[in-house]
Structures are given as C-alpha cells and as structure tokens.
Amino acid sequence: MSSHAEKQSEDIKQMKVVNKEKLTQKSFKANTLDFLIEKMFFVFGSIAVFVLLLLLYFLVREGSSALQEVGILTYLTETRWYPSSPQGAGYGALQFIVGSIMVTIGALVIAIPWGIFTAIFIAEIAPKRVREILKPVVEVLAIFPSVVLGFIALVILSPIVANVFDLSNGRTALTASLILSVMALPTIVSIAEDSLRSVPKDYREAAYALGASRWETIKIVTFPAAKSGILAGVMLGFGRAVGETMTVLMAAGNAISMPMTEFMGITVPNFLASVRTLTANIAIEGSDVSWGSLHYSSLFVLALILFVITFVVNLIADLLISRQRRKLTNE
Amino acid sequence: MSKQMSQRLWFGICGFFASMTIVALLFLLFSIVKEGASVISWSFITEPPRRNMTEGGIWPALVGTFYVASLTVLISVPIGIGAAIYLNEYAKQGPVVRVIRMSIRNLAGVPSIVYGLFGLAIFASTLRLGVGLITAAITLAIMVLPWIITASEEALKAVPNSFREGGLALGATKWQTIRNNVLPSAIPGMATGSILGLARAAGETAPIILTGAAYFSRNLPSSLNDSFMALPYHLYILATQHAQAAAVRPIAYGTALVLIMMVILLNLSAILLRNHYRRKNEMF
Amino acid sequence: MTAFQTAVKENKKKSPVVQENINKEESIFSAKGLNLWYGNDQALKDINLDIRKNGVTAIIGPSGCGKSTFLKTLNRMVELVPIVKTSGAIDYHGVNIFDPSVNLVELRSSVGMVFQKPNPFPKSIFDNVAFGPRVHGVKKKAELKEIVEKSLRGSGLWDEVKDRLGESAMGLSGGQQQRLCIARCLAVEPEVILMDEPTSALDPKSTLKVEELIQELKKDYSIVIVTHNMQQAARISDKTAFFLNGEVVEYDNTDTIFSNPQDKRTEDYITGRFG
Numbered sequence: 001m002s003s004h005a006e007k008q009s010e011d012i013k014q015m016k017v018v019n020k021e022k023l024t025q026k027s028f029k030a031n032t033l034d035f036l037i038e039k040m041f042f043v044f045g046s047i048a049v050f051v052l053l054l055l056l057y058f059l060v061r062e063g064s065s066a067l068q069e070v071g072i073l074t075y076l077t078e079t080r081w082y083p084s085s086p087q088g089a090g091y092g093a094l095q096f097i098v099g100s101i102m103v104t105i106g107a108l109v110i111a112i113p114w115g116i117f118t119a120i121f122i123a124e125i126a127p128k129r130v131r132e133i134l135k136p137v138v139e140v141l142a143i144f145p146s147v148v149l150g151f152i153a154l155v156i157l158s159p160i161v162a163n164v165f166d167l168s169n170g171r172t173a174l175t176a177s178l179i180l181s182v183m184a185l186p187t188i189v190s191i192a193e194d195s196l197r198s199v200p201k202d203y204r205e206a207a208y209a210l211g212a213s214r215w216e217t218i219k220i221v222t223f224p225a226a227k228s229g230i231l232a233g234v235m236l237g238f239g240r241a242v243g244e245t246m247t248v249l250m251a252a253g254n255a256i257s258m259p260m261t262e263f264m265g266i267t268v269p270n271f272l273a274s275v276r277t278l279t280a281n282i283a284i285e286g287s288d289v290s291w292g293s294l295h296y297s298s299l300f301v302l303a304l305i306l307f308v309i310t311f312v313v314n315l316i317a318d319l320l321i322s323r324q325r326r327k328l329t330n331e
Numbered sequence: 332m333s334k335q336m337s338q339r340l341w342f343g344i345c346g347f348f349a350s351m352t353i354v355a356l357l358f359l360l361f362s363i364v365k366e367g368a369s370v371i372s373w374s375f376i377t378e379p380p381r382r383n384m385t386e387g388g389i390w391p392a393l394v395g396t397f398y399v400a401s402l403t404v405l406i407s408v409p410i411g412i413g414a415a416i417y418l419n420e421y422a423k424q425g426p427v428v429r430v431i432r433m434s435i436r437n438l439a440g441v442p443s444i445v446y447g448l449f450g451l452a453i454f455a456s457t458l459r460l461g462v463g464l465i466t467a468a469i470t471l472a473i474m475v476l477p478w479i480i481t482a483s484e485e486a487l488k489a490v491p492n493s494f495r496e497g498g499l500a501l502g503a504t505k506w507q508t509i510r511n512n513v514l515p516s517a518i519p520g521m522a523t524g525s526i527l528g529l530a531r532a533a534g535e536t537a538p539i540i541l542t543g544a545a546y547f548s549r550n551l552p553s554s555l556n557d558s559f560m561a562l563p564y565h566l567y568i569l570a571t572q573h574a575q576a577a578a579v580r581p582i583a584y585g586t587a588l589v590l591i592m593m594v595i596l597l598n599l600s601a602i603l604l605r606n607h608y609r610r611k612n613e614m615f
Numbered sequence: 616m617t618a619f620q621t622a623v624k625e626n627k628k629k630s631p632v633v634q635e636n637i638n639k640e641e642s643i644f645s646a647k648g649l650n651l652w653y654g655n656d657q658a659l660k661d662i663n664l665d666i667r668k669n670g671v672t673a674i675i676g677p678s679g680c681g682k683s684t685f686l687k688t689l690n691r692m693v694e695l696v697p698i699v700k701t702s703g704a705i706d707y708h709g710v711n712i713f714d715p716s717v718n719l720v721e722l723r724s725s726v727g728m729v730f731q732k733p734n735p736f737p738k739s740i741f742d743n744v745a746f747g748p749r750v751h752g753v754k755k756k757a758e759l760k761e762i763v764e765k766s767l768r769g770s771g772l773w774d775e776v777k778d779r780l781g782e783s784a785m786g787l788s789g790g791q792q793q794r795l796c797i798a799r800c801l802a803v804e805p806e807v808i809l810m811d812e813p814t815s816a817l818d819p820k821s822t823l824k825v826e827e828l829i830q831e832l833k834k835d836y837s838i839v840i841v842t843h844n845m846q847q848a849a850r851i852s853d854k855t856a857f858f859l860n861g862e863v864v865e866y867d868n869t870d871t872i873f874s875n876p877q878d879k880r881t882e883d884y885i886t887g888r889f890g
Contacts, residue, residue, distance in 0.1 A: 018708055018721075018725040018806050019708055020708050020709045020710050022718075022721055023707070023708060023710045023712075023717055023718060023721050023722060023725075024710055024714070024716040024717055024718060025718055025721065026716075026718065027718060027720065027721075029504060029720070031718070033504075033506070034504045034505055034506050037505075037506045038421050038505070038506075040413075041413055041414075041416050041417035041420075041421055042417055042421065043413075044410060044413030044414045044416070044417055045413070045414045045417030045418055045421075045422060045431055046431060047410055047413075047414055047476075048414060048431055048434040048435045048438055048476065048477070048480065049430055049431055049434040051434075051438060051473055051476070052434040052437055052438055054453070055438075055441065055445075055446075055449050058449055058452045058453050058457075059445070059448075059449065059452075061452075062452045113348065114348050114351060114352070117344060117345045117347075117348035117349070118345070118348045118349045118351075118352050120345050121345035121346055121348065121349040122349065125342055125345055125346070126346075126349065130349075133353070134349055134352065134353070137352055137353050137356050138352060139598075140356060140595065140598075141352070141355065141356055141359075143530060143531075143534070143594055143595070143598050144359065144534075144591070144594075145534030145535070145536070145563055145590055145591070145594055146534075146535075146536065146537075147534070147536045147563040147564075147566050147567050147590070148359075148363065148534075148563075148566070148587045148590055148591055149359070150567070150570070151566055151567075151570050151583065151587050152359060152362055152363070152587075154570055154571065155570070155580070155583075156362050182355055182359070185352065185355075189352075213334050213335075213338050214338060215337065215338035215341045215342065216334070216338075219341075236440070239440045242442070243440070243441070243442025243443065243444070243445070244442070245442065245443060245444040245536070245537035246536045246537055246563075246567065249567075249571075250567070250570060250571055279442055279444045279537070282444050282445075282447075282448055282541075283444055283447075283537055283540055283541070286444075286447065286448060286451065286540070286541045287540055287541055291456050299448060300448060300452070303444070303445045303448045303449075306442050306444075306445055307441060307442075307445055310440045310441060310442060311437060311440070313440070314436060314437055314439075314440035315437075318433070318436060423697050424697065491734075493730065493732065493734035494734065494736060494737075495695075496692065496695065496730065496734065497730070497734045497735075497736060497796070497799075498736075498746070498750075499692065499695070499723065500690065500692055500723055500727065500728040500730075500800075501723065501724070501727070501746060501747040501750065501799065501800070501803055502720045502721070502722075502723040502724030502747065502750065502751065502803055503720075503746075503747075503750040504720055504750070507750045511736075511746065511750070512736055515737070515738075516737060
C-alpha cells in the first residue's frame with residue numbers, strides 16, 4: 001500500500017479534503033449544468049406531445065373552413081363528391097369511408113385467422129428451427145415497401161381477380177383486401193405472438209398436470225390468457241390497414257361511387273367493385289389541389305376522419321395491452 | 332374424434348397458415364425477381380431515364396431517395412435519441428411520462444398520408460418552405476420519430492444498471508454517467524434503430540407524393556428546396572400514371588427489385604450490426 | 616471452538632493496536648433516528664448508529680434485514696430507487712447528508728462504493744481506473760498514469776495487469792474485476808469505502824485476496840462492509856452491527872458480538888439458528 005507521504009498532485013490533494021464547506025458547496029458542473037442538461041432532454045422528450053398537438057391543430061385549422069361552410073354531416077352522410085366543380089359542388093365522402101372500412105374488414109377477415117394461427121404455431125407449436133425460419137419471414141413481410149405490394153397487386157393479382165370473376169377490370173375492393181391482408185399480417189402475428197409468450201409457464205404446466213393435451217392447453221389456457229393482447233394485435237392491424245395508402249391506391253381502382261350492390265333485395269357491399277378509400281383520395285387529389293380552396297380544406301376533413309379512426313383504434317389497442325399486462329402480473 | 336386426432340387436426344391448421352406466410356413471401360419475392368432480374372444492369376443503376384422513361388435507368392430516383400432518407404435520419408435521430416434519453420434516464424413515472432408515451436404510440440399509428448397532408452400544410456404552405464427535399468424530409472422525420480424513440484429506448488434499457496451505479500458511485504454527475512457509461516454501450520442499438528428508420532423512410536411513398544417528390548426531373552436536386560425523384564414514387568408513376576404502361580413495365584419491375592433489395596439490405600445490415608455488437612459486448 | 620471464534624482470535628492476534636483503540640474512537644458517520652421506506656414498506660426503522668473512523672465496520676444480518684439498504688444510504692445511492700423516502704439524519708463531517716444543500720458529487724467522491732457483483736465498465740483497464748479522476752477534471756495524461764498505477768498497486772492488481780492496461784476490463788477474472796473496482800474507487804481518493812457483499816460473487820481464493828486487501832486498506836480508509844458471511848465479519852472487522860428486520864439489534868466490538876452477544880437474537884443468528 002502506498003503511503004500518502006508520497007508526492008501527490010494538486011488535483012488529488014484537492015480531492016482528498018473532506019469538510020463541511022466542500023460537501024455543501026454548489027458546483028456549476030454538478031448543479032447548474034446538470035440541471036440545464038436535464039431540462040434540455042425534457043424538451044426533447046416532450047417533442048412527441050408537441051408534434052401530436054401541432055398535427056391535430058393543423059388538421060383542424062386547415063379543415064375548419066370546410067367544416068364551417070359544408071358541415072361535418074355532409075362529409076359523413078352524402079355520396080356526391082365534386083369538390084372543385086364551380087356549380088353544384090358536392091362534398092359527400094361516405095363512399096370513401098365505406099371504401100376504407102370495406103377493404104380493411106376484407107383484409108382482416110383474411111389476416112385474423114392467418115395471423116392468429118401463425119402466431120400460435122410460432123409461439124406454441126413450432127420446433128425451434130422452424131420458428132427461426134418463420135420469424136424472419138414475418139419480419140421481411142413487415143418491411144416490404146407498400147408501393148411494391150401495390151405494384152404486385154396491380155400487375156399480378158388484379159388480372160387473376162378479373163379472370164376468376166370475369167370482370168373487365170380486376171382492380172377491386174377484393175384485390176385491395178387481398179394485398180392489405182399481407183400488410184396487416186406481420187402486425188397481428190408479432191403482437192399476438194408476444195402476448196402468447198407472456199403467458200407464464202406455470203399456467204401451461206398446471207393444464208398438463210391435469211391431463212390436458214397440448215392443443216387443449218392452448219385452447220383452454222394459453223389462448224384465453226393471451227386474448228386481450230391478441231385482440232390488441234388485431235386492432236393495430238386494423239389501424240395499419242385503414243391508414244395504408246399506396247397498396248389500395250394501386251389495387252382498388254379508385255372509382256368514386258358507392259360500392260354497393262343489390263343481393264336478394266338487400267343492399268350489400270360489393271367487393272368486386274372498384275372503390276376509393278379516404279387515403280387514396282387524399283393522395284390522388286392532394287398534390288394538385290390549390291392551397292386554401294374549399295377542396296383543399298375538404299381533404300383535411302378526410303384526414304381528420306382518418307385520424308379519429310386510427311386514434312380510437314390505437315387507444316383500444318393500448319387499453320387491451322395494459323389490461324393483458326395487469327391480468328398477467330396480478331394473478 | 333379422439334383427443335389425438337383433434338390435436339393433429341388443429342396443429343395441421345396452424346402449420347398450414349404458418350406455411351402460407353412463407354408461401355406469400357416467396358410469391359412476392361419471386362414475382363419481382365423473375366421479371367426484374369434481367370432488367371438490372373450497371374447502366375440501369377447509373378443512367379437517368381430516357382425517351383419519356385421508356386428506356387434508361389433510375390439514377391436520379393436512387394440519388395433522390397438517398398438524399399431524402401439521409402436527411403430524414405439526420406433530423407429524426409438526434410431528436411429521437413434525446414427523447415429516449417429523457418424517458419429512460421431522467422423521467423420519473425408520473426402523468427407527464429404517461430402523456431408523452433401515449434403521444435408517441437399515437438403518432439406511430441397516424442396514417443402516413445395524414446403526415447403528408449400535415450407536412451404540406453405546415454412546412455410547405457405555412458412556413459413557406461415549398462414542396463421539395465427539406466419539406467419531405469421533415470415530414471418523413473416526424474413519421475419515423477416514434478420508431479426511432481422506441482428503438483433508442485430499447486437500446487438504453489439494455490445497458491446494465493450497474494454501469495450507471497458504478498459511475499454515480501464514483502461521484503460522476505448524472506450527465507457524465509450517461510455520456511461516459513450509458514451512451515457508448517447503447518450506440519450500436521441506436522444505430523440499428525436508425526438504419527431501420529432509414530429503410531422505412533426510403534420505402535415510404537404516400538407522404539412524399541404531397542411534399543416534394545417529382546414525376547420526372549432531368550437534374551439531381553441541387554438545393555434543399557428542389558423537388559426530387561424517389562424510387563418508390565418512380566415505381567408508382569411507372570406502374571399507374573405512365574401513358575405507355577406496357578412499355579415501361581420492365582423498368583417498373585427493375586425499380587421494384589432495386590427498392591426491395593435496398594430495404595432488405597438495410598435491414599440485414601442493421602441486424603448484423605446489432606449481432607456484432609452484442610457479441611462484442613459480451614466479451615468486452 | 617467454532618470457526619468464527621477461531622477467526623476472532625486470529626484477528627485479535629493480528630491487529631492488537633486497533634483493538635485497543637476501539638473504545639476511544641472517533642466516529643465518521645452517525646445515523647440519528649434514520650427511517651427508510653420503499654413505497655409503503657419500511658426497510659429501516661429508527662436506526663441510531665455511529666460508524667467509527669478508520670478500521671472496518673461489518674454489518675451482518677439475514678437477507679432482507681436492511682443491511683444493504685443502510686449501506687447504500689450512506690452515499691445516498693439508495694435514492695436511485697425512485698420510490699424511496701427517508702426521515703432522520705446521517706451526520707458526516709457535521710453535515711446531514713440528506714440536507715438539500717449537500718453536493719452529491721462531493722459526497723460520493725469521498726464515500727466510495729464497491730458493489731456485490733463486480734461492475735467494471737466495458738472499457739480498458741486503464742480507462743476504468745481513470746474514470747473517476749477524469750470526471751473530476753484530471754486531464755493530464757502523466758497525472759492520470761500516476762493515479763492509475765498508484766490505485767492498481769493499492770488494490771494489489773498492478774503486477775497482474777501492468778502489461779495490459781489497454782485491454783478490456785471484461786477479460787479479467789471475477790476476483791480481478793472486483794479488485795479493479797476497488798482500484799477504481801481508490802483513484803478518487805475517498806475517505807470511506809462502502810462494500811456491499813464484495814466477495815459474494817467470488818471463489819474462495821479470490822475472496823481471500825480481497826479480504827487481505829481490506830486489511831491493508833483499513834490503515835488509510837474507513838471501511839463499512841456488508842456481509843452475509845459471519846466468518847468473514849469475524850476475520851476482518853473491528854466492529855460489527857447486527858441488523859434484523861430493519862433494526863439494529865446489537866452493535867459492538869466484533870469479538871464481543873461473536874464471543875459474548877448481549878441479545879438472544881444475535882446469538883441465535885451467529886450460531887446459525889436462523890438466517
């Protein structure tokens with residue numbers, strides 16, 4: 001051990017002194033600077049809140065003239081869309097809302113069973129080696145640029161759809177649903193798989209101990225325990241599909257009319273019709289609309305409608321995920 | 332039906348759907364590669380489009396995508412990392428943090444076209460930046476911000492607490508501890524997240540339609556206010572807006588293949604980077 | 616004769632001077648009516664304890680008794696857990712360390728800490744030891760080198776690592792890592808070193824080395840060590856406090872605690888009847 005009689009540098013001697021003054025002395029480095037740095041990071045941290053408020057503010061501000069002059073009810077209930085016609089302008093956007101909902105529901109009808117069964121397979125059934133192939137496959141699907149999927153829908157899927165159903169134009173709600181299901185799939189699989197995995201092992205072991213088979217255990221124990229989380233995955237998949245632009249823009253045909261048909265005397269959605277979604281309409285008209293016009297303002301109303309839909313859907317998903325977490329930690 | 336039979340049946344159903352996932356991916360990749368591979372050549376990459384885009388290559392679109400994605404990352408990464416540092420290192424549980432986290436999750440769910448319209452209203456119109464590179468990049472930056480924050484926070488969470496304790500116990504200030512002990516270990520994870528953000532920005536189309544992408548431009552963008560060609564938008568144009576759709580189809584396939592390869596390569600390099608540092612960290 | 620009684624005997628033989636001085640000691644910390652809660656769970660109850668200057672004070676007790684919590688209170692590291700609340704006082708150089716005016720950087724510079732699990736930073740051996748001096752403003756390379764060498768000599772690690780100071784500290788063995796952490800702590804020139812079960816993650820041979828090191832260090836530093844190993848407490852400490860359920864049951868010279876405990880619970884614990 002070195003004795004402290006040795007020569008010591010000034011810095012070290014300075015360090016060694018401990019007394020009341022030093023212990024209570026404010027230093028720039030430890031007090032002022034650290035405080036300022038913390039505040040700076042707080043500013044960064046709150047940027048998300050600021051951006052969200054700004055987004056909402058601008059949607060409302062730019063949409064306000066349309067909301068005042070036309071009224072939200074017209075957008076939500078009418079179906080005549082002639083926003084830039086000098087006489088007899090129409091602002092009915094119901095067909096876009098119906099189009100969005102239709103392609104989304106169509107996509108989910110495919111993606112829900114596909115995603116949930118795949119998630120069960122990955123989380124509960126597949127041997128490790130198969131799992132290690134499936135997980136990257138799902139990840140690669142998740143990063144596929146939407147415009148490429150739209151392109152494939154356009155050049156490969158829509159001719160097939162036209163052929164099978166004997167249509168002149170294969171760009172339909174069905175085509176869009178098919179390709180959208182591929183986009184919603186990774187979201188559903190990864191969230192559902194996470195929540196299946198978060199079910200504690202003892203649940204399963206308890207079921208095995210009672211003589212349940214592996215499938216019965218999944219059906220009676222694991223799946224119900226993970227239900228909220230899986231539902232959250234479905235909600236997020238819904239959000240992803242309803243907000244998707246490029247694939248539907250390229251696959252759905254974009255006709256501005258109500259995609260309805262008579263079937264045995266009742267009006268039903270027609271999946272073989274060409275539809276235009278809220279997102280597609282904003283993309284088509286947004287780039288040449290003249291800024292400040294009522295048409296421009298109307299597009300912000302459509303964006304607000306989209307924002308509200310995704311906001312609510314994400315909120316529900318959020319609540320479901322926190323419910324799942326609570327359920328599994330409290331029990 | 333016996334227990335065994337029903338289990339076998341259900342497992343079969345699960346396996347069927349799982350294998351459909353692989354089939355879907357292979358179908359998507361195959362359909363692009365089959366038609367696109369023969370189109371790709373050195374001149375396809377390095378030449379501009381010619382004869383009303385029916386011949387030539389994709390060079391300006393490639394460069395435009397590189398510009399806009401890099402700018403996006405330059406803007407979003409510092410902010411995203413800063414926000415993640417606040418959330419993981421400074422913030423205490425409470426209403427403020429709950430509101431911040433809720434906002435982040437909500438921003439992640441906002442449709443990309445809504446961001447496009449927002450960017451148009453605030454940056455192009457209100458702030459008079461016009462439509463062009465910078466407007467598109469800021470818009471995309473806002474869009475990828477939630478992902479950057481989440482990825483950076485994951486990276487910070489993975490740093491063992493003992494590094495923080497060790498620094499603080501030696502009398503380092505909180506910031507010294509973060510800078511010297513926490514950030515160096517978190518940087519590979521943050522870099523991974525940034526590359527993934529870059530890939531997402533590079534593949535995104537909807538927001539840039541409204542904020543700055545050009546149908547065709549002879550020159551590369553020379554200032555931040557110039558509009559630019561971008562690969563995904565170029566593909567959209569070739570596929571749907573071009574008068575001679577059949578004539579440009581091979582070029583569209585080639586563009587799609589380049590776009591996919593770019594996105595997959597970026598993701599792959601992010602994963603390799605992460606694994607490399609994970610291994611190194613275990614040793615180091 | 617039990618193992619720890621033997622250990623106490625040896626301790627006595629080894630350092631008679633310290634044993635004599637123990638009654639006229641000067642205290643460095645003095646806890647007065649200290650309470651601490653984690654949320655609603657009270658972890659420390661009305662602790663009144665003077666910790667002597669120089670020498671080794673051991674804190675023993677069954678797990679969950681609050682011994683580590685008390686140790687971490689001495690440099691306020693316990694506050695890293697956000698739900699901690701405290702009341703009462705700990706005097707250090709005439710200052711209550713909970714006083715808002717206390718500069719935590721100064722407090723933690725003079726009250727160093729060694730953790731249960733060796734926690735070297737993922738940097739080189741040199742940079743690990745130089746970390747403290749650097750954050751306290753030492754910049755000159757020559758000066759840093761001097762401090763690093765002195766600190767590594769102080770922790771008995773110099774000869775083992777002097778040729779590979781630039782290599783990663785993660786490549787050292789567990790025992791070496793712990794001595795590196797001690798060197799890192801010495802480099803800041805603390806007055807007190809807190810040790811939270813410093814050998815619990817080490818093999819017997821490394822443990823012995825660290826214990827020998829503690830015997831060396833106590834000549835220059837005040838050491839407070841938490842240990843679950845009673846033989847260790849008996850071997851290396853001068854005073855011992857026995858904690859149970861967040862309270863100090865007994866606090867006395869180590870040999871008294873181990874040979875003639877006043878409290879039945881202390882006796883039960885040291886003879887291995889519980890804990």
